[in-house]
Amino acid sequence: xxxxxxxxxxxxxxxxxxxxxxxxxxxxxxxxxxxxxxxxxxxxxxxxxxxxxxxxxxxxxxxxxxxxxxxxxxxxxxxxxxxxxxxxxxxxxxxxxxxxxxxxxxxxxxxxxxxxxxxxxxxxxxxxxxxxxxxxxxxxxxxxxxxxxxxxxxxxxxxxxxxxxxxxxxxxxxxxxxxxxxxxxxxxxxxxxxxxxxxxxxxxxxxxxxxxxxxxxxxxxxxxxxxxxxxxxxxxxxxxxxxxxxxxxxxxxxxxxxxxxxxxxxxxxxxxxxxxxxxxxxxxxxxxxxxxxxxxxxxxxxxxxxxxxxxxxxxxxxxxxxxxxxxxxxxxxxxxxxxxxxxxxxxxxxxxxxxxxxxxxxxxxxxxxxxxxxxxxxxxxxxxxxxxxxxxxxxxxxxxxxxxxxxxxxxxxxxxxxxxxxxxxxxxxxxxxxxxxxxxxxxxxxxxxxxxxxxxxxxxxxxxxxxxxxxxxxxxxxxxxxxxxxxxxxxxxxxxxxxxxxxxxxxxxxxxxxxxxxxxxxx
Numbered sequence: 092x093x094x095x096x097x098x099x100x101x102x103x104x105x106x107x108x109x110x111x112x113x114x115x116x117x118x119x120x121x122x123x124x125x126x127x128x129x130x131x132x133x134x135x136x137x138x139x140x141x142x143x144x145x146x147x148x149x150x151x152x153x154x155x156x157x158x159x160x161x162x163x164x165x166x167x168x169x170x171x172x173x174x175x176x177x178x179x180x181x182x183x184x185x186x187x188x189x190x191x192x193x194x195x196x197x198x199x200x201x202x203x204x205x206x207x208x209x210x211x212x213x214x215x216x217x218x219x220x221x222x223x224x225x226x227x228x229x230x231x232x233x234x235x236x237x238x239x240x241x242x243x244x245x246x247x248x249x250x251x252x253x254x255x256x257x258x259x260x261x262x263x264x265x266x267x268x269x270x271x272x273x274x275x276x277x278x279x280x281x282x283x284x285x286x287x288x289x290x291x292x293x294x295x296x297x298x299x300x301x302x303x304x305x306x307x308x309x310x311x312x313x314x315x316x317x318x319x320x321x322x323x324x325x326x327x328x329x330x331x332x333x334x335x336x337x338x339x340x341x342x343x344x345x346x347x348x349x350x351x352x353x354x355x356x357x358x359x360x361x362x363x364x365x366x367x368x369x370x371x372x373x374x375x376x377x378x379x380x381x382x383x384x385x386x387x388x389x390x391x392x393x394x395x396x397x398x399x400x401x402x403x404x405x406x407x408x409x410x411x412x413x414x415x416x417x418x419x420x421x422x423x424x425x426x427x428x429x430x431x432x433x434x435x436x437x438x439x440x441x442x443x444x445x446x447x448x449x450x451x452x453x454x455x456x457x458x459x460x461x462x463x464x465x466x467x468x469x470x471x472x473x474x475x476x477x478x479x480x481x482x483x484x485x486x487x488x489x490x491x492x493x494x495x496x497x498x499x500x501x502x503x504x505x506x507x508x509x510x511x512x513x514x515x516x517x518x519x520x521x522x523x524x525x526x527x528x529x530x531x532x533x534x535x536x537x538x539x540x541x542x543x544x545x546x547x548x549x550x551x552x553x554x555x556x557x558x559x560x561x562x563x564x565x566x567x568x569x570x571x572x573x574x575x576x577x578x579x580x581x582x583x584x585x586x587x588x589x590x591x592x593x594x595x596x597x598x599x600x601x602x603x604x605x606x607x608x609x610x611x612x613x614x
Contacts (some may be wrong), residue, residue, distance in 0.1 A: 098110075098112070098128065099112070100112070100115075100116050100118075100119060100126050100127060100128055101126075101127045101128060101129060101130045102118070102119050102124045102125070102126065102127070103116060103118050103119070104130065106118070113126075114126060114128075183230070183259075183262055183263055183266055184219070184226070184229055184230055184233065184263070184266075186216070188233055189212075189216060189229060189233060192232060192233040192236035192237065193209075193212055195236050195239075196232075196236060197209070199431050199492040200236075200239075200431075200492065201376070202378070202380050202381065202428055202429055202431065202432045203380065203381060203384060203431075203432060203435050203493075204343050204381075205339050205376065205378050205381055206286060206336055206339050206340045206343055207232075207286070207336065208332065208336065210332075211332075211336070215228060215229055215283075216229070223270055223271075223273060223274050224274065224276065224281060224283045224284060224287075225283065226270060227267045227270050227271050227287050228283045228286055228287045228290075230263045230264070230266050230267035230270070231263070231264070231267045231286075231287045231290035231291050231294065232286075232290050233260075233263055234259075234260040234261075234263035234264045234267065234290070234291075234294050235260075235290040235291075235293045235294050235297075237256040237257070237259055237260035237263070238256070238257060238260040238293075238294055238297040238298065238494075239297065239492060239494050240491050240492075240494055240495075240540070240541035240542045257298075260294065261298075264291065264294050264295075267287065267291065268291075271287070276314075277314070280314040280317050280318055281318075282318070282333070282336070282337055282340065284314055285311050285314045285315050285318070285320075285340060285344075286311075286340065288307050288308075288310040288311035288314060289307075289308070289311045289340075289343070289344065289347070291307040291310075292304050292305075292307040292308040292310075292311060292347070295307060296351075296494075296495070296496065297494050297495060299495070299546070301355060304351075305351070305355065305357060308344075308347065308348060308351060309360070311344055312344050312348060312360045312361055313360070315340070315341060315344055315361070316360070316361075320337060320340070320341040320365075321341065321361065321362070321364045321365065322364070322365070323364070323365045323366060325337075326338055326365070335368070335372050335373065338365065338366075338368050339368050339378070339381070341361070341365060342367065342368065342381075342385050343381075344361055345361045345362075345363070345385065345388070346384055346385055346388045348360065348361055349388040349391045349396075350388065350439075350496070352391075352396050352399075352400075353391065353396070353399060353443075353446055354499060354503075356399065356400050357400075358396065358400065359392070359393055359396050362392070362393070363389055363392075367382055367385060368381070368382060370382060377427065377428065379427055379428060380426065380427070380428040380429075380432035380433075380435075380436060383421070383422055383423075383426070383436055384435065384436060384439065386421055387418070387421050387422070387436070387439055387440060387443060388439075388443075390414055390417055390418070391443070395414075395450075398450060398454075399446070399450060406450070406454050406456075407456075408451075408456040408466060411447055411450065411451050411454075411456060411465075411466075412463050412465055412466055414447050415444060415447055415448075415463075415465035415466075416465075418440060418443055418444050418447065419444070419465075421440060422436055422437070422440055429489075430485060430486060430489040431489045431492050431493070433481075433485065433489070434482075434485050434489040434490045434493065434497065435493055435497065437478075437481040437482075438478070438481070438482070438490070438493075438497055438500050438501065439500065441474050441477055441478040441481070441504060442500035442501075442503060442504060444465075444474050445471060445474055445503060445504050445507050446503075447465075448465065448470050448471060448474070448507070449507065451465075451466060452468075468511065468514075468515050469511060469515050471504070471507045471508050471510075471511045472508065472511060472512075472515075472526045472529070474504060474507075474508075475504060475505075475508045475526065475529040475530070475533065476524075476529055478501075478504055478529075478533070479528075479529050479532045479533065482501075482532070482536055483532065487539060487540065490536075490540060491540055491541050491542075494542065495542045495543075495546065497540075498537060498540055498542055498543045498546075498547055499547070501533055501536060501537055501540075501543075502537060502543075502547045502550070502551060504533065505530060505533040505534065505537065505551055506551070506554055508526065508529060508530055508533070509530065509554055509555055509558050509559060510558065511526075512526050512527070512530065512558075512559060512563075513558045513559055527563060527566070527567065530555075530567055531567055534548070534551060534552075534555075534567060537551060555567055
């Protein structure tokens, strides 16, 4: 007859669950934890969250294994720190690097790409030595964070040594792609596989490799469809947190695909076939801004993208004017959330207004006498004025975290403004701010944002020189000081927050665009 269990194992005792006293016990076997009886029994304390406890236990085990590997490497010079079959044999993905990238993600990019939670990342870290999928996801996750210009201000230098962020990011991309070949993530896709493909898309978008970026974005949307993410019934199976993250992932792909389709004239594969995430599903991390972002892009369906890509012609003045009205009213007067969210939302809004205007002029729907300003030739001047009013109130850092996606949107608005200035008679304005001042501000802004000076500023200066009269072009291409355009006091850019929250969103770190593109395309 078996003797009665006198004590629980360390993990069961920590989690406050019943233990069968075996080696290894059933609970530890199921959770994938080491079953030990090393702890000295102590008095019982208050009960805590079991889900949080198991994540902490897994993370501690990972850290313990990492410590053992470091100690072994001290006495076995030249030998690998893990077995050849271990995913982490390259040594690229350190705990310190993961921690730094995680901090950046939750501080800056989470509001616009809220697809990963702290507990999920802890679980991935705990599985990094045994799960190829977890390892590939973390490689792509860290690579994406390192490639974002906004991470420059983070304390990353000690973590990456003398190498540049981009070079480490490229090595992590290569590592993820190489390791990914060893398992079949296509025939049996998972949410982790979809997220990995999404982050790879963001990496190649940031590196200006758009054919490869498009491949991985389409890979992500295809895997999502294989899993049935486009079907509401899929979200009735699984834990609440898992279904919450998967629903958000679908809508992030939805937004990212539309932003990229408009930027690069690509077709769509996802449609608004499931319910939106709930604002109240996680009170500790509000996602109202993310839902605003989804609603900004929802009108851009197969009909609009087909017209944009010239695969269809059934367009009307009334339909486009209605779309402009819808965009102008898409965001509330006061945005809650962080400054980085406001930067993404407001910039995307004015960029989308520019896109609709470009489709209007392509179809010869504009008139200088139209009572609707959005259907006139000078409407981009109004858009530029609104965009300058917004960006003049934003910190540089709040825009930089969105990467080149946001800069490309600023570039598009500026180029459209240049075209309008070259052909629309401009009223003489000796004492007020006008189109030339708006363009000056946008040129200055693009030149100061990381990633803008080297890639977009030369193109913009060339367009100014080739399009505008010499005297006007010369005044714009000279060093300038950004202007301030007063915004209506009834429409503040962002609801005031306490100083601690504002400091966090501005000075530490995103997705956020998404997107990403910020996405973000990752803007």
